[in-house]
Structures are given as C-alpha cells and as structure tokens.
Amino acid sequence: xxxxxxxxxxxxxxxxxxxxxxxxxxxxxxxxxxxxxxxxxxxxxxxxxxxxxxxxxxxxxxxxxxxxxxxxxxxxxxxxxxxxxxxxxxxxxxxxxxxxxxxxxxxxxxxxxxxxxxxxxxxxxxxxxxx
Ligand SMILES: [Zn+2]
Numbered sequence: 001x002x003x004x005x006x007x008x009x010x011x012x013x014x015x016x017x018x019x020x021x022x023x024x025x026x027x028x029x030x031x032x033x034x035x036x037x038x039x040x041x042x043x044x045x046x047x048x049x050x051x052x053x054x055x056x057x058x059x060x061x062x063x064x065x066x067x068x069x070x071x072x073x074x075x076x077x078x079x080x081x082x083x084x085x086x087x088x089x090x091x092x093x094x095x096x097x098x099x100x101x102x103x104x105x106x107x108x109x110x111x112x113x114x115x116x117x118x119x120x121x122x123x124x125x126x127x128x129x130x131x
Contacts (some may be wrong), residue, residue, distance in 0.1 A: 001049060001097065003104040006030045007058075015057040020066065025058040031105055032096065040088055052077040056109055064116040070109055 007027040015022070026061075033050040054073040060066035074102070081094055094101060102111070 001033060001035050001085075001091070003101070003108075004032045004034050004046075005033055005108060010057065015060050015066070019064050020057070020060045022032050022059055027058045029058055030055040031108070033101065035093070050081075061109065064112050064120045067109055067112050068117070068120065071111060074105065118127065 007025075007029060010028055012026075025062045030054060031054070032048055033052075034046045035049045036044050036046045039045045052074055054070055056066055056070040059070060078094075078098060
C-alpha cells in the first residue's frame with residue numbers, strides 16, 4: 001500500500017489559513033491510499049483503497065491551524081472507517097494499518113507538535129484579548 005498525493009492547482013490564493021505566507025506551490029494536496037498488485041508477469045497495477053476526502057493547500061503546510069484542521073478531518077474519517085456503512089473492504093485493509101497510514105501521511109503533512117499547539121492556543125488567546 002502507498003499514499004499518493006493528488007495535486008490540484010488553485011486558481012487563486014484562496015486559503016483561509018490565518019498565517020499562510022502565500023508562497024510556494026499553490027496546489028491543493030489530497031491523499032489517496034493506493035494498493036499495487038501484480039496483474040501479470042512484469043505488470044503491476046494500482047487501485048484506490050481509500051479516499052479520506054481531506055485536503056490541505058501546499059502553501060499552508062507551515063501553518064499549524066491548517067494542519068490541525070487537516071488532521072482533525074482525517075481522524076474523523078479514520079474513526080468512520082470502523083463503522084457501518086463504511087466500505088468494508090477498505091475498512092478491513094486499513095484498520096490494521098492505521099499507524100502506518102498516519103506515519104505516511106505525516107511525512108507530507110506533519111502532525112502538529114505540542115510546542116506548535118501551545119503556540120497556536122497562545123496566539124488565539126492574544127487575538128481574542130486584542131478584540
Ligand atoms: Zn495557504
């Protein structure tokens with residue numbers, strides 16, 4: 001199994017991340033879990049195991065809030081995998097490999113660190129006091 005990242009070019013800087021620098025690639029990244037198998041000798045094919053339906057803008061990867069939202073969405077979808085009427089085959093394959101899945105996705109979208117979360121909350125409190 002592997003994670004493929006679909007890229008879709010954004011027409012504009014439409015990201016809503018509060019501290020997005022609006023730099024780098026203006027692409028929306030969407031993870032898709034794929035499985036490859038040998039179709040015949042020397043030929044391997046891939047098929048989609050799972051589309052979690054979450055995405056993040058490449059330009060927002062440095063923004064903790066954007067990553068928190070991404071991971072919240074992903075964890076919600078992961079939780080739904082174990083419940084009917086989720087796709088049973090995808091659920092069965094993935095439920096045993098959730099640590100692997102989180103690690104693979106985390107290579108591209110790092111899970112927010114404790115320090116980053118503390119800084120994010122502090123930032124929110126500062127902006128609330130300022131209003
Ligand atoms: Zn952005």
